[in-house]
Amino acid sequence: MDSTFQKIKLMVLTASIFSLSPYLAAETLKKCSSAPLMVSSKNVGTMTYHAENCQKSWDSQSVQLDFAYQTDIPEWAFKRAASYFLKKNVPEFSQTSALDRITQLYKPVKKGDFYRLTYQQASKKLNLSLNQSSLGSIVDERANQYFKIWFGEAPFNAKLKQQLLN
Numbered sequence: 001m002d003s004t005f006q007k008i009k010l011m012v013l014t015a016s017i018f019s020l021s022p023y024l025a026a027e028t029l030k031k032c033s034s035a036p037l038m039v040s041s042k043n044v045g046t047m048t049y050h051a052e053n054c055q056k057s058w059d060s061q062s063v064q065l066d067f068a069y070q071t072d073i074p075e076w077a078f079k080r081a082a083s084y085f086l087k088k089n090v091p092e093f094s095q096t097s098a099l100d101r102i103t104q105l106y107k108p109v110k111k112g113d114f115y116r117l118t119y120q121q122a123s124k125k126l127n128l129s130l131n132q133s134s135l136g137s138i139v140d141e142r143a144n145q146y147f148k149i150w151f152g153e154a155p156f157n158a159k160l161k162q163q164l165l166n
Contacts, residue, residue, distance in 0.1 A: 029064050030054055035163035037067060045069040047150075049164040052121075058151050058165065059144055062122070067115040078106035081156065082149055089152030090145050098140040102128050105135040119144045 032054035037045040050064040082103040086093040093099055102117075105128050109115065116129045126143035128135045148155075155161040 028052065029062060033164050033166075035160050037069075038157060038160065042071070044071045044073060047160065047164065058147060060121075062118075062120050063144070063147060064116065064118045065147070065150065067117075069109045069113050069115075070111055072111060073109050075106055075108040079103055082106070085149040085152070085154070085156050086146070088154040089148035090142075093145075098138045098143065099146050101136070101138050102126060102146055107135065117146070119147065 029050035029052060032049045032051050034046055034048040036043045037047045046068045048066040048068075049058075050066070051058060052061045052063075083095075083100070086099055086103070090099065107130055109130070114131055116127075116132070118127045118129075119125070120127075121144070123139060124141055124143050125137055125139045126146055127137035150156050151161055151165065
């Protein structure tokens with residue numbers, strides 16, 4: 001009986017560790033910069049960039065973007081914008097690519113909601129969470145290319161890119 005209890009205890013502990021692993025990995029990242037998230041001329045929230053090394057290029061390390069919203073935004077707006085900027089910045093992007101699986105995870109947000117997009121370089125894993133609850137992830141060699149929405153040659157907002165990366 002004691003060994004069964006110990007096995008259950010060990011399984012619960014292991015599951016707890018794995019469920020927290022995206023957040024534990026995020027703790028090793030440093031806050032590099034924050035900037036207002038502007039859509040047209042409206043400030044819809046704040047975006048924060050985290051990286052292992054703020055001086056190093058975003059595409060060669062683990063990175064994270066946090067989006068804190070101060071207005072409601074419908075799901076379709078996220079999906080449409082993400083698809084548009086992925087097509088502009090990632091030549092091989094299509095609706096059947098792994099990157100589109102992340103785009104399809106977006107949900108509508110209300111004032112006060114918080115999206116987090118985390119890329120772990122070692123595992124090539126990209127995770128999307130809303131209000132600290134994981135919506136899903138992909139593991140793919142090119143998963144970090146999703147950040148080209150904000151950091152690519154034709155970004156969502158050139159001023160935002162400059163504010164976050166400089």
